[in-house]
Amino acid sequence: MLFFTQCFGAVLDLIHLRFQHYKAKRVFSAAGQLVCVVNPTHSLKYAPTRCAAAQASTEQGLLPPCHHHEAVHDPQLVPCTCPLFSCPWEGHLEVVVSHLRQTHRINILQGAEIVFLATDMHLPAPTDWIIMHSCLGHQFLLVLRKQEKYEGHPQFFATMMLIGTPSQANNFTYRLELNRNQRRLKWEATPRSVLECIDSVISDGDCLVLNTSLAQLFSDNGSLAIGIAITTSKVHSAEAEM
Amino acid sequence: MLFFTQCFGAVLDLIHLRFQHYKAKRVFSAAGQLVCVVNPTHSLKYAPTRCAAAQASTEQGLLPPCHHHEAVHDPQLVPCTCPLFSCPWEGHLEVVVSHLRQTHRINILQGAEIVFLATDMHLPAPTDWIIMHSCLGHQFLLVLRKQEKYEGHPQFFATMMLIGTPSQANNFTYRLELNRNQRRLKWEATPRSVLECIDSVISDGDCLVLNTSLAQLFSDNGSLAIGIAITTSKVHSAEAEM
Numbered sequence: 366m367l368f369f370t371q372c373f374g375a376v377l378d379l380i381h382l383r384f385q386h387y388k389a390k391r392v393f394s395a396a397g398q399l400v401c402v403v404n405p406t407h408s409l410k411y412a413p414t415r416c417a418a419a420q421a422s423t424e425q426g427l428l429p430p431c432h433h434h435e436a437v438h439d440p441q442l443v444p445c446t447c448p449l450f451s452c453p454w455e456g457h458l459e460v461v462v463s464h465l466r467q468t469h470r471i472n473i474l475q476g477a478e479i480v481f482l483a484t485d486m487h488l489p490a491p492t493d494w495i496i497m498h499s500c501l502g503h504q505f506l507l508v509l510r511k512q513e514k515y516e517g518h519p520q521f522f523a524t525m526m527l528i529g530t531p532s533q534a535n536n537f538t539y540r541l542e543l544n545r546n547q548r549r550l551k552w553e554a555t556p557r558s559v560l561e562c563i564d565s566v567i568s569d570g571d572c573l574v575l576n577t578s579l580a581q582l583f584s585d586n587g588s589l590a591i592g593i594a595i596t597t598s599k600v601h602s603a604e605a606e607m
Numbered sequence: 608m609l610f611f612t613q614c615f616g617a618v619l620d621l622i623h624l625r626f627q628h629y630k631a632k633r634v635f636s637a638a639g640q641l642v643c644v645v646n647p648t649h650s651l652k653y654a655p656t657r658c659a660a661a662q663a664s665t666e667q668g669l670l671p672p673c674h675h676h677e678a679v680h681d682p683q684l685v686p687c688t689c690p691l692f693s694c695p696w697e698g699h700l701e702v703v704v705s706h707l708r709q710t711h712r713i714n715i716l717q718g719a720e721i722v723f724l725a726t727d728m729h730l731p732a733p734t735d736w737i738i739m740h741s742c743l744g745h746q747f748l749l750v751l752r753k754q755e756k757y758e759g760h761p762q763f764f765a766t767m768m769l770i771g772t773p774s775q776a777n778n779f780t781y782r783l784e785l786n787r788n789q790r791r792l793k794w795e796a797t798p799r800s801v802l803e804c805i806d807s808v809i810s811d812g813d814c815l816v817l818n819t820s821l822a823q824l825f826s827d828n829g830s831l832a833i834g835i836a837i838t839t840s841k842v843h844s845a846e847a848e849m
Contacts, residue, residue, distance in 0.1 A: 518757050520818075538789075547780075547840075548813075553791035570820030571790075576762075578812030598789075 400480040400590075401472065403509075405492045461528050461559065462504050465497060473497040473504065481591040483509050486584050490519040497528075500595045501537070504528040505556060507593060508563055521580050523591060524557065524572035531558040535598065541573050542592040543583040550575075550583070555598065642722040642832075643714065645751075647734045703770050703801065704746050707739060715739040715746065723833040725751050728826050732761040739770075742837045743779070746770040747798060749835060750805055756812075763822045765833060766799065766814035773800040777840065783815050784834040785825040792817075792825070797840065 454464055465471045474496060483494040494509040509523045523541050527534040534556045543550045552573035557566055566572055575583070583589055696706055707713045716738060725736040736751040751765045765783050769776040776798045785792045794815035799808055808814055817825070825831055 515757055515760050518760070547797050549793070549795040551791070551793040555789050570818045571824060574816075574818055574821055576812045576816055579816055582813060 399474055399476050399478075400482055401474050401496055402482045402484060403472075403494045403496050405483065405485050405488050405494050405511075458529065458560075462497065465506075471495055471497055471506075473499055475499050477501070477596075478592065478594045481507055481509070481593055483589045483591065484587065486511070486521075486580060486587050486589050498525075498593060498595070501597065503533070503537070505537075505539070505595060506559060507591075509589075509591070510563075510567060512567065514568070519577055521575040521577075521589075522567045522570075522572050523552070523575075524563070524566050525593070525595070526559045526561075526563065526566075527556045528559050531560060534558045538596050538598050540592075540594045540596075542594075543575075543589070544592065545583045545585065545590075548582060550579075556595075642724055643716050643738055644724045644726060645714075645736045645738050647725065647727050647730050647736050647753075700771065700802075704739065707748075711737075713737055713739055713748075715741055717741050719743070719838075720834065720836045723749055723751070723835055725831045725833065726829065728753070728763075728822060728829055728831050740767075740835065740837070743839065745775070745779070747779075747781070747837060748801060749833075751831075751833070752805075752809060754809065756810070761819055763817040763819075763831075764809045764812075764814050765794070765817075766805070766808050767835070767837070768801045768803075768805065768808075769798045770801050773802065776800045780838050780840050782834075782836045782838075784836075785817075785831070786834065787825045787827065787832075790824060792821075798837075 452468070454468065456464060462473070466473060476498075477500050479498060481494070481496060488511070490511040490513045492511045496507050498505040498507055504527075506526045506528060507523070508526065509521060511519050511521050513519045525539040525541070527537065537556055538553060539556050540551060540553045542552075550573075554571070557563075580589060694710070696710065698706060704715070708715060718740075719742050721740060723736070723738055730753070732753040732755045734753045738749050740747040740749055746769075748768045748770060749765070750768065751763060753761050753763050755761050767781040767783070769779065779798055780795060781798050782793060782795045784794075792815075796813070799805075822831060
């Protein structure tokens with residue numbers, strides 16, 4: 366009996382996901398775009414210590430040491446870049462992706478243009494929606510965060526970070542696009558490196574920022590569809606042509 | 608002596624305006640775009656009474672009566688649409704433009720694409736930057752407002768309103784674009800009619816919303832350049848083709 370109940374639950378979940386996928390496809394009608402349903406994770410940490418350390422060492426041109434292992438000062442080691450947890454892991458930049466996939470179960474998607482469908486936008490802050498995006502030979506981390514920068518006034522912050530160095534990040538431009546009800550909002554910028562701190566990007570407001578009211582205007586039944594595209598920077602393309 | 612001092616002041620102002628004009632041109636490098644320097648006006652009123660009346664009557668399909676003349680119920684008369692002042696004027700929709708120009712000294716610019724250069728972004732809220740834009744046979748009102756929706760946290764709200772009816776407004780799409788430092792933010796929507804209340808558009812957040820930090824990222828020396836473009840709506844264009 367329990368088995369049948371679980372099967373029925375799984376089928377219902379599948380139908381629900383399929384329905385959300387269909388809705389997102391309808392919004393972003395460009396053929397061939399991959400739609401990924403991303404469920405929220407209630408954030409467990411907002412520890413400023415790692416950020417402060419990461420910021421200081423990035424400014425000095427070093428990779429940040431992990432605050433959990435302050436005795437270790439190997440500049441080749443990177444702390445866990447997952448913004449969700451105070452994770453004690455640290456390792457080389459090349460193995461960050463496999464750590465995020467295996468330990469934090471963050472999905473990875475292929476393709477230059479994808480649609481990120483964040484569900485349950487109504488959940489209280491702080492909440493994160495996270496996915497990895499493999500494109501143009503690199504991996505990017507898309508983070509959508511609901512956070513109360515000002516107490517009692519939650520806002521949504523969306524940004525893209527390269528799993529690579531700041532100088533590699535300068536070679537790319539990312540675009541986030543919301544499109545619903547005859548309204549369209551586009552944000553284009555250079556991705557930050559995961560060696561910089563996601564928390565400082567958000568506190569600086571240097572990302573796509575949505576008030577709750579604007580997020581509701583773009584949401585459909587509690588889900589927010591964000592179209593994502595990554596291109597190589599024009600400046601660098603022009604330099605490459607010269 | 609006073610005459611020479613005034614002349615010198617005027618020349619300095621002219622040089623300053625010319626410099627700001629040049630800067631905005633450099634940002635929006637598309638040839639033929641008209642740049643208009645818009646100085647701020649500290650708002651003198653935020654009376655909700657007119658808005659509530661306007662909203663109720665617009666929902667009923669009537670033109671809003673002016674709250675200063677509550678005895679008058681002629682549905683052909685429109686109160687002053689200038690969001691700056693509690694102006695007792697009322698008149699027909701056709702003469703709103705001349706009232707705004709003559710009484711409130713609001714400039715009017717021609718052209719499908721213009722650049723709105725708002726100066727002195729640092730001034731305390733509430734502050735408005737307003738211009739009229741004549742395009743595609745109609746006049747539009749662009750309003751940039753600095754307002755504290757949440758006490759102590761000023762935000763910038765930018766929207767475009769048609770000096771016409773809501774059904775006329777549905778024929779158009781407006782685009783506001785900020786572009787600086789390898790960052791680009793675009794907002795596209797259907798303009799509202801001036802018969803709807805600007806205050807309610809802003810309180811609904813159904814417009815381009817900028818946090819102070821984001822506004823600073825897009826500002827250059829205290830001025831914010833906003834590229835404006837108006838087109839006829841695709842839906843209506845498609846209908847016209849059928």
